[in-house]
Amino acid sequence: MRLAAAGMARYPAFISELLDTQTTDPEFFTSGMLILDPVDNAHDANAISAWAEQYTYPHQWQAAEDHFPHLPHDNSLWLPQINTVRNPRLLRALIEAVRQADVTILEYQPARELRVAQQRVIGVRCDSATHHAEHVIVTAGAWSGSLVPGLSPAHIFPIRGQMIRFDTAPSAGLKTILLDEGIYLIPRQDGSVVVGSTVEHVGFDKHNTEEAIHHLHRKAVELWPNLAHTPIAQQWSGLRPGTQDEIPYLAAHPDIAGLWIGTGFYRNGLAMAPAVAEIMADLIQGRPTMMDLHDYRIDRPTPF
Numbered sequence: 001m002r003l004a005a006a007g008m009a010r011y012p013a014f015i016s017e018l019l020d021t022q023t024t025d026p027e028f029f030t031s032g033m034l035i036l037d038p039v040d041n042a043h044d045a046n047a048i049s050a051w052a053e054q055y056t057y058p059h060q061w062q063a064a065e066d067h068f069p070h071l072p073h074d075n076s077l078w079l080p081q082i083n084t085v086r087n088p089r090l091l092r093a094l095i096e097a098v099r100q101a102d103v104t105i106l107e108y109q110p111a112r113e114l115r116v117a118q119q120r121v122i123g124v125r126c127d128s129a130t131h132h133a134e135h136v137i138v139t140a141g142a143w144s145g146s147l148v149p150g151l152s153p154a155h156i157f158p159i160r161g162q163m164i165r166f167d168t169a170p171s172a173g174l175k176t177i178l179l180d181e182g183i184y185l186i187p188r189q190d191g192s193v194v195v196g197s198t199v200e201h202v203g204f205d206k207h208n209t210e211e212a213i214h215h216l217h218r219k220a221v222e223l224w225p226n227l228a229h230t231p232i233a234q235q236w237s238g239l240r241p242g243t244q245d246e247i248p249y250l251a252a253h254p255d256i257a258g259l260w261i262g263t264g265f266y267r268n269g270l271a272m273a274p275a276v277a278e279i280m281a282d283l284i285q286g287r288p289t290m291m292d293l294h295d296y297r298i299d300r301p302t303p304f
């Protein structure tokens with residue numbers, strides 16, 4: 001949670017810097033988020049309030065009807081300062097921005113192996129060439145376990161999430177994020193609504209299943225009945241990088257100099273990204289980092 005909170009706090013400045021480069025607009029805006037009846041007792045509500053205060057998220061306990069008359073949930077949590085960003089557009093903007101800065105991106109060239117000599121990384125072997133480097137950062141998501149000595153597929157593994165999208169007119173569109181029983185609806189600025197997501201341990205399998213799509217559709221219509229007659233415009237799935245203790249790996253490799261790891265961001269990689277980038281830059285430059293990274297080391301004991 002520390003990393004996600006630090007990442008979210010950095011988003012406004014990060015997006016503003018990105019917009020200055022005249023790249024694709026990642027459609028970042030403050031939507032707020034309403035969570036329907038997240039707890040059923042005062043003790044848990046207090047714990048959530050304490051958590052929100054610790055990370056300085058303004059929050060209010062409210063009846064959902066105050067926002068959505070069709071949703072009779074008395075004890076809902078309203079987080080008015082939560083932001084949303086359109087992640088495919090954010091990635092496009094980042095690619096454009098780094099290219100403007102003369103960074104070379106080699107697409108569709110999987111790293112096959114790290115080249116190491118005398119306990120120091122010296123490069124990366126791809127199919128067509130070996131690229132020499134003094135520093136290598138492995139950020140291969142759920143696939144990172146096959147590249148990093150000491151990490152295995154048991155430490156870092158895929159967790160599938162299926163999603164759907166509806167295209168509606170902005171005037172009929174949802175304005176805030178709605179979350180209920182693990183399913184969320186996210187509004188986009190053009191009126192479309194993204195609905196997700198499943199949490200499935202099915203290996204490196206990115207298929208969609210009829211059952212999951214049906215469940216997402218049913219829940220979406222229940223929460224936002226305007227979608228009842230709108231066809232699903234898109235369905236897809238992604239593989240989140242999971243770890244046994246749900247804590248990322250963000251560290252220097254303990255045995256190989258020049259090798260850095262940033263993975264295992266599970267359900268919050270997008271929220272964490274600006275903080276992770278800053279920490280990684282500080283680590284490599286030998287500067288103090290914004291937080292203690294002991295919990296994120298790769299040689300921590302794992303609860304197998």
Ligand SMILES: Cc1cc2nc3c(=O)[nH]c(=O)nc-3n(C[C@H](O)[C@H](O)[C@H](O)COP(=O)(O)OP(=O)(O)OC[C@H]3O[C@@H](n4cnc5c(N)ncnc54)[C@H](O)[C@@H]3O)c2cc1C
Pocket residue numbers: 109110111112139140141142143144147160161162163196197198237238239240241262263264265266267268269270271272
């Ligand atoms: C359905 C769904 C909904 C989500 N919603 C949210 C959300 O609302 N908020 C949030 O913060 N996070 C969310 N996440 C989680 C977020 O997407 C991940 O945490 C994040 O993508 C992890 O980023 P990453 O760069 O570490 O890994 P990835 O995004 O998996 O990227 C890893 C990349 O490395 C590439 N790669 C793999 N092996 C190699 C190799 N050998 N050589 C070269 N490249 C390689 C892969 O092709 C991939 O492009 C969601 C995820 C899913 C699936």
